[in-house]
Amino acid sequence: MGISRRTALKTMFVGGAAAAGAAVPATTASAAPLAAPPDALGLLYDATLCIGCKTCVVACQDANGLPRDPTGIDYKYDAPVALNAKAKNVIKLYKGENGEQSFMKAQCMHCIDPACVSACMIGALTKGANGIVSYNVDYCVGCRYCEIACPFNVPKFEWAKNTPQIVKCELCRQRLAENKEPACTEVCPRHAVIFGKREELLLEAKRRIAAEPDKYQPKVYGETEAGGTQCLYISHVPFDKLGLPTLDDRPAPELARSIQHTVYKGFIAPVALYGALGLVMLRNRRKDEKPEARS
Numbered sequence: 001m002g003i004s005r006r007t008a009l010k011t012m013f014v015g016g017a018a019a020a021g022a023a024v025p026a027t028t029a030s031a032a033p034l035a036a037p038p039d040a041l042g043l044l045y046d047a048t049l050c051i052g053c054k055t056c057v058v059a060c061q062d063a064n065g066l067p068r069d070p071t072g073i074d075y076k077y078d079a080p081v082a083l084n085a086k087a088k089n090v091i092k093l094y095k096g097e098n099g100e101q102s103f104m105k106a107q108c109m110h111c112i113d114p115a116c117v118s119a120c121m122i123g124a125l126t127k128g129a130n131g132i133v134s135y136n137v138d139y140c141v142g143c144r145y146c147e148i149a150c151p152f153n154v155p156k157f158e159w160a161k162n163t164p165q166i167v168k169c170e171l172c173r174q175r176l177a178e179n180k181e182p183a184c185t186e187v188c189p190r191h192a193v194i195f196g197k198r199e200e201l202l203l204e205a206k207r208r209i210a211a212e213p214d215k216y217q218p219k220v221y222g223e224t225e226a227g228g229t230q231c232l233y234i235s236h237v238p239f240d241k242l243g244l245p246t247l248d249d250r251p252a253p254e255l256a257r258s259i260q261h262t263v264y265k266g267f268i269a270p271v272a273l274y275g276a277l278g279l280v281m282l283r284n285r286r287k288d289e290k291p292e293a294r295s
Contacts, residue, residue: 033227033251034113036198040131041171042110042230043185044201046208047242048215049192050103052091056184056193060089060107063172063183083107085158088169089184094241102235104242105193107184108133108154108169109222109229111251116168118253119149124166131198131230132173137165151226151245151252171195198230205234227251 057080061068069086080087089107114133117125124139125146142164146155158164172182180186185195194201205220221239222229225247233239240246 033254036112036228036230037129037131039129040112040198040230041176041196042131042198042201042232043107043171043182043193043195044205044232044234045105045193047102047104047192047233047235047237049190050091050105051190051192052093052103053189054091055187055189056105057087057089057091059183059187060169060172061087063175064088066167083154083156085156085160085164085167088167092243094237094243096237096241100237102237102242104244105184106154106243107231108171109152109226109231110169110171111226112228112230113226113251113253115149115151115226115252116146116155119145121145130176132171132176133168134170134173135166135168140166149252151247198232201232205232208234224249227254 058068060066066086066088069080069084080090081092083090083106089105092104092106094102094104110131110133112131114125114127117127117133121143122139122141124136124141125133126136127133142157144155144157144166146166147153147157154168156167158167172180172184175182181195185193188194194204196204202220202223209216209218209220215236217235217238221233221235221244222231225245227249233242233244235242
């Protein structure tokens with residue numbers, strides 16, 4: 001006895017649904033948040049000390065072979081006003097309604113759990129043992145997923161070049177290999193930005209806040225934001241006024257991982273899709289197999 005198409009389709013649907021159900025784990029364990037490496041390196045920027053001289057911007061360009069980039073209408077000293085394909089580090093000016101002002105240093109935050117690394121499908125962006133997020137142009141395919149994924153809007157694409165790359169701060173890793181500190185921290189005349197181990201920088205930031213609580217905002221930006229960053233900030237004005245995004249403690253890649261470990265685990269989504277298609281085909285087939293009314 002042969003098997004009808006209806007029976008076959010029904011079997012496919014039921015079997016697909018059963019397979020999907022079997023693939024669903026009894027419990028879904030969420031991945032533990034990543035911790036900073038023991039020797040994680042980073043920066044501490046103190047907005048109360050920065051005078052906006054932009055020496056760090058020029059030093060960064062020189063150390064990384066970047067051209068001068070006088071863009072925008074408020075630029076000074078041939079310095080850019082925002083991160084771009086020619087600038088891995090910039091100084092911005094915040095002006096308040098009551099006359100207060102502050103400078104803001106922008107560069108890659110070197111997240112403990114970086115969204116750019118999670119989004120890079122090839123592995124062109126990696127996080128090293130010291131926590132620095134590095135870029136390998138030999139692996140990059142130019143998808144620019146890292147640009148979209150970064151909650152701090154840091155990676156920039158070289159649109160004007162025939163062989164474009166992603167441009168972002170790598171904490172002058174070429175200088176670190178020579179036992180030198182990043183160019184920006186080496187030249188800062190006020191030590192508004194300092195380099196060191198994240199753990200020690202965090203302690204120093206909290207020490208300054210505790211010593212002068214009326215001078216600083218009562219928190220260290222980057223301690224927990226987006227799962228924590230290796231570049232930390234202390235300021236006398238609210239951090240959102242400096243252009244730093246208001247983020248919770250959840251790392252940006254965590255949502256993507258939760259989807260991968262639940263919806264797509266065991267190919268649940270593809271099996272469920274084929275099961276749904278089988279149901280549609282079955283319903284359509286039933287309509288086609290109905291006997292025509294005789295006059």
